[in-house]
Amino acid sequence: MSNDFKCMCCSEFDNIKQLLDSKKCVTVTTSFEKIILDEEILNITRQQMIMKTKNKLKKKQLSALEVLNKTWKYICYVQFTHWVNSWTSLGKGIRVVIPTCVINKIRNKYLEKDGLYMGFKKSNTHLPS
Numbered sequence: 001m002s003n004d005f006k007c008m009c010c011s012e013f014d015n016i017k018q019l020l021d022s023k024k025c026v027t028v029t030t031s032f033e034k035i036i037l038d039e040e041i042l043n044i045t046r047q048q049m050i051m052k053t054k055n056k057l058k059k060k061q062l063s064a065l066e067v068l069n070k071t072w073k074y075i076c077y078v079q080f081t082h083w084v085n086s087w088t089s090l091g092k093g094i095r096v097v098i099p100t101c102v103i104n105k106i107r108n109k110y111l112e113k114d115g116l117y118m119g120f121k122k123s124n125t126h127l128p129s
Contacts, residue, residue: 010099015084027105036080036102037109042072045079069110076106 010016010026023029035041050062061071081096 008097008099010101013084013099016099019084025101026099027101031083032102032105035083036076036106042075042079046075049075049078069112072110073106076110077103080106 010020016026019026019029019031021029026032046062046067050059053059053062061068062075064071077098080098080102085096
C-alpha cells in the first residue's frame with residue numbers, strides 16, 4: 001500500500017472507533033465477521049445491488065452464476081462503507097477511505113490469482129470522521 005490514504009489504521013476513524021468494543025481492530029469484531037465476511041449476508045447485499053444498479057456491466061458482474069473474487073471484494077467494500085458511514089450521504093463520485101486492515105482481511109478472503117489488486121481511486125475523497 002503506497003500512499004497515505006491506503007495506510008490508515010481503523011483506530012484513526014472516529015466512526016469506526018465506536019464499533020471496536022474493547023478490540024484493537026475492527027476486523028476482529030463479531031460484527032465485522034458477520035456483516036462484512038458472511039456469505040449469506042453478502043448474497044443478500046448482492047441481490048439488493050442487482051436490483052438497484054442501473055449500470056449494465058455492474059449488473060452483469062453481480063448476476064453471474066459464478067461470482068468472481070473481484071466482485072465479492074467490491075461487495076465487501078460497499079458493505080463496509082455503508083456499515084461505518086450509515087448516516088453519511090454516499091453516492092457517485094464520493095469515495096471514502098477504507099482502512100488497511102479491512103482491505104487486507106477482504107483481500108485475504110477473496111484472493112486474485114494474479115495477485116494484482118486495484119488501489120484507491122481518488123475522486124471527491126472524504127475521510128470518514
